Amino acid sequence: SQTIHQWPATLVQPVGSPLSLECTVEGTSNPNLYWYRQAAGRGLQLLFYSVGIGQISSEVPQNLSASRPQDRQFILSSKKLLLSDSGFYLCAWKRPISYNEQFFGPGTRLTVL
Amino acid sequence: DAKTTQPTSMDCAEGRAANLPCNHSTISGNEYVYWYRQIHSQGPQYIIHGLKNNETNEMASLIITEDRKSSTLILPHATLRDTAVYYCIGSTGNQFYFGTGTSLTVIP
Numbered sequence: 001s002q003t004i005h006q007w008p009a010t011l012v013q014p015v016g017s018p019l020s021l022e023c024t025v026e027g028t029s030n031p032n033l034y035w036y037r038q039a040a041g042r043g044l045q046l047l048f049y050s051v052g053i054g055q056i057s058s059e060v061p062q063n064l065s066a067s068r069p070q071d072r073q074f075i076l077s078s079k080k081l082l083l084s085d086s087g088f089y090l091c092a093w094k095r096p097i098s099y100n101e102q103f104f105g106p107g108t109r110l111t112v113l
Numbered sequence: 114d115a116k117t118t119q120p121t122s123m124d125c126a127e128g129r130a131a132n133l134p135c136n137h138s139t140i141s142g143n144e145y146v147y148w149y150r151q152i153h154s155q156g157p158q159y160i161i162h163g164l165k166n167n168e169t170n171e172m173a174s175l176i177i178t179e180d181r182k183s184s185t186l187i188l189p190h191a192t193l194r195d196t197a198v199y200y201c202i203g204s205t206g207n208q209f210y211f212g213t214g215t216s217l218t219v220i221p
Contacts, residue, residue: 032207034209036211042213043200043211043212043213043214044151044157044200044211045211046208046209046210046211049207049208051207059208088154090156090157092156092157094206099145099162099205099206100206101147101159101162102149102157102159102209103159104156104157104158105156106155106156107154107155107156109154
């Protein structure tokens with residue numbers, strides 16, 4: 001069976017500090033991978049998605065970046081965090097065949113102070 | 114991807130059917146209608162999806178109008194555990210754009 005992991009589960013960081021959130025998927029190969037952010041009381045915002053190693057599509061220009069160094073690893077980074085980066089960050093995967101559903105990880109709750 | 118419109122919130126009595134509407138008047142011919150739900154502080158959970166025909170699974174039923182401009186998610190016998198935010202999404206299956214959804218509260 002397939003599982004998706006995210007870490008850390010919670011994170012408190014000062015403004016201006018760097019960020020690295022990691023997501024890994026087990027039990028599948030060549031998944032589509034996604035990063036979403038959910039600000040308090042808001043809907044999910046698609047940040048990045050990837051259809052393969054080194055292939056990243058950015059949905060929203062901002063101070064975040066994503067990388068996919070391995071087939072089942074997806075990393076969200078920032079060089080300098082802003083207060084507005086606080087939120088619930090969710091990683092998701094889906095099989096590359098169209099119309100399949102996405103499966104979400106447990107999320108990382110980031111608080112920038 | 115299609116823009117969807119959903120009511121902000123709804124209540125439903127426990128044991129009754131919950132009918133959650135969604136308007137997607139700009140949906141294109143190759144976009145499916147997906148429904149997800151999100152229980153507080155968890156990742157969204159897939160419920161069901163469909164293209165033209167009505168669909169049913171162990172969780173819910175999806176009724177899509179003939180013109181595909183709207184759909185209704187039906188939870189046949191709502192329980193307290195169905196309290197969540199429900200998202201309706203139009204997608205070709207690669208990118209998914211979640212709106213703010215409908216906050217469903219099941220009342221005992």
